[in-house]
Structure formats: structure tokens, C-alpha cells
Amino acid sequence: MNKLLIIFFLLSSNFFIKSTYAETWTLPPSGVDIFGQTKTIKVSSKDTLLDIARQYDIGQAEILLANPNVDRWLPEDNDEVILPSRYIIPNVDRKGLVINLAEMRVYYFPETQNGNKPVVITHPVGIGRMDWITPLGTSKIIEKKKDPTWIPPKSLQLDRIANGEQPYPSIVPPGPTNPLGKHAMRLSIAGGSYLIHGTIKPFGVGMRVSAGCIRMYPEDIEALFNKIPVGTQVRVINEPIKLGWLFDSLFIELHPPLEEDQEKYQDYERKVIAFINDFLASQGDKRMQDIEIDQEVLKQAIHEKSGIPVLVSLPDIENTLAINP
Amino acid sequence: MKVNTQHSIRMLTLAVVSSAFIGLTGCATTAQFEELQTKINAVASDASSAKADAAAANSKASEALNIADEANKRSLATEERLGRAFNKSMYK
Known part of the structure; x- marks a missing residue:
């Protein structure tokens, strides 16, 4: 059931867009903290990732993080570039x-x-x-x-x-x-x-x-x-770590910490786990008990820090069985 | 007595045949051994040559790897320099 809701939401989120590269989105309903859409496009070698980022209203660091294997200055013809335009609303x-x-x-x-x-x-x-x-x-x-x-x-x-540079005029x-x-x-x-x-x-x-x-x-x-x-x-x-709900499913969006915070985030994994625990605790006991984290997916998300929301909760088997006996 | 004589003759014949066979076998083994030794020497020589070739190839591969590694480092350094120069050019 959850999966169906997620698939429906992710597909229907297309309709929230007002124009092709719009940055204005309908605020998602209660219980949903995610909006936007991640897309993949094929690019020409005439473009740089910088051009593509601007064309799709994406920042330079964002497009580099989402596409670590694409050459920033010289992408090859038909290289696939991910447009990371899905976001968790800050908490x-x-x-x-x-x-x-x-x-x-x-x-x-x-x-x-x-x-x-x-x-x-x-x-x-x-x-x-x-x-x-x-x-x-x-x-x-x-x-x-x-x-x-x-x-x-x-x-x-x-x-x-x-x-050694010339100062600006006053x-x-x-x-x-x-x-x-x-x-x-x-x-x-x-x-x-x-x-x-x-x-x-x-x-x-x-x-x-x-x-x-x-x-x-x-x-x-x-x-x-x-x-x-x-x-x-x-x-x-x-906030380099963001968490948000899509109904009963938990998503995480991870970014590298700022340079001056590197020491604070030296053990990034521990920070993330503590953040998840605090977040779930703040949501009440029921959510804390119901949610099970997919550790493999979480580890991969921590490794990548791609800035793209990733589903990290495992499906709630009991509820699914109760709905679909 | 007749039985004993026949037995002695049989034993003698067996002894002569056996010794001839043993002698024949001994001669054949020596020849084959020498041939085998020659072959072994040739194989050892080939192996030694192959080992030398492998060592040379290994050395060249290692050298190529070092060059590739160096090129990769330079490429990364260039990318880093380019990135920094670009970042700085974007400063206010």
C-alpha cells in the first residue's frame, strides 16, 4: 500500500509543476515533506554542467554532487545527467x-x-x-x-x-x-x-x-x-541532514557539511544516526516503533551525500499485511 | 632326481631371462634418462628465458602503471587547479 502511494505521489508530482523548469510548486499535503522531481536528461558535449545547472535552476555544487562521474567542463555527447530537483522541505x-x-x-x-x-x-x-x-x-x-x-x-x-588584487572602488x-x-x-x-x-x-x-x-x-x-x-x-x-515523510515512508537528504563544520561532522554516520533517532523521537513513540531503517540504503546515502532524497525506511510489513491479507 | 633336474633347469632359465630383461631395462632407462635430461635442460632454459621475459614485461607494465598513475595525478591536480581558479573567479 505504501509503495503504491509513493509511486502515485512520485508520478503525480509532475503535475505540480507549473512550467517545464518551474521552481514554484504546490505545497504538498500534510504528511508529505517532499516536493519536486528528479529527472535524467541526455546532454551534448557543447554544454558544460554549469550551463545545464543554470538552465534547470540548479546550483553548481548540487549538479556536481548528483553527477560525480560526468565531466563538469566536457561532458560527452549523450551523457546522462541527473537533475536533482526533488527536495525535502527543511524542518x-x-x-x-x-x-x-x-x-x-x-x-x-x-x-x-x-x-x-x-x-x-x-x-x-x-x-x-x-x-x-x-x-x-x-x-x-x-x-x-x-x-x-x-x-x-x-x-x-x-x-x-x-x-595582491586591486581593491574595488569605494x-x-x-x-x-x-x-x-x-x-x-x-x-x-x-x-x-x-x-x-x-x-x-x-x-x-x-x-x-x-x-x-x-x-x-x-x-x-x-x-x-x-x-x-x-x-x-x-x-x-x-542543516546538511534533512529528514521528511512521504506518508509513512521516511526519506533522507544528505549534503556535505560546510568546510568549517568538517570536524563537527567527522563521524558523519554517527551524526546521521543520532539525527534520525532525535527526529523519530520528536515524532512520537508510535513512529519510533513502526519505522525500521534500511541500513544498506542508509550507508550508501551517507557515502554519496548526493543531495537527492532517498527512501530509507523499510516497508511496514504488518500494516501491509493488515491492508492486503 | 628327474624332478630336481627339471626344477634346476627351469630356475636357471628364469634367472637368465630375468637378468637379460633387467639388463635390457637398465640400458633403456639410461638412454631415456639422458634424453629426458636434455629435454629438462631445454625446458629449464626456456623457463628461464620466459621468466626473464616475464620480468621484463612486468617491469614495463609497472613502468606504464607508474606513468598512468602520474598522468592521473596530474589530471586530478589540473582539475583541482581549474576548479579553484574557477571558484576564485566567481568571488565578489
């Missing part, structure tokens, strides 16, 4: 913007308009590089600016000088050389010094390349900019 309030640094992705849960179905919008993001991490916590959007002017932070200027006006691109939204956190913005270097989306700001593909920030009101809550989390 926090489904409100405003949720940015998960470990998966380098933002989720937006807009207020539901009268009569409309609730939706979730997701895009890849670039985040702060090592030692420039975006601060965790809850804040809100305090300003939206089209064609923003950029005042480079002192720390970035000093870094460039230390690396003020960068709007235009093709402005790293913020055409849209910027200011966060209330840390005195308003962090932004969600566009870029003139789109291939850096889905990578750790910024000075702590959140970088988005120009087309994504433009779409989001028009939807997000000032005052929208922004929650920044750092």
Missing part, C-alpha cells in the same frame, strides 16, 4: 524565506492568497565563502532596491589587497560591473550588512563565493524580488 516553520546554507538553497513560503493553493518556491543560492559565513538565525527583509549601488565592505577590500554604481546585479534585498541581521542579491557572475550560484551575502541567478532574484514584501521573515539555517 522549520514554513514561513517567509528559509535559507539552508549546507544545501545552498532558499525556500520561499508565500502567504496564501484567498482561494489559492499554498505554494513553495525554491532556488539555488551562492553563500559566503570560508570565514565569511552568512550569520545563522531569524531576521527579516528591511529594504528592497532595484539597480543598487554597492559599497564594498572594508574586510573585502583588505582581503583583496592581502591577495562606491560601485549600478551597471554591468556591479557585483550585486540588478536587485538587492537587505536583511535586518548584523546591522543590515547582508543582502540577498543578483549577480554578474551567475556561475557562482550554488557555490561558496560571496563575502557573506546570498547570491542568486539574475532571473531568480528578479522573480523573487517582485513577490517578496518588505518585512518578510528570513531564517538562515545550516
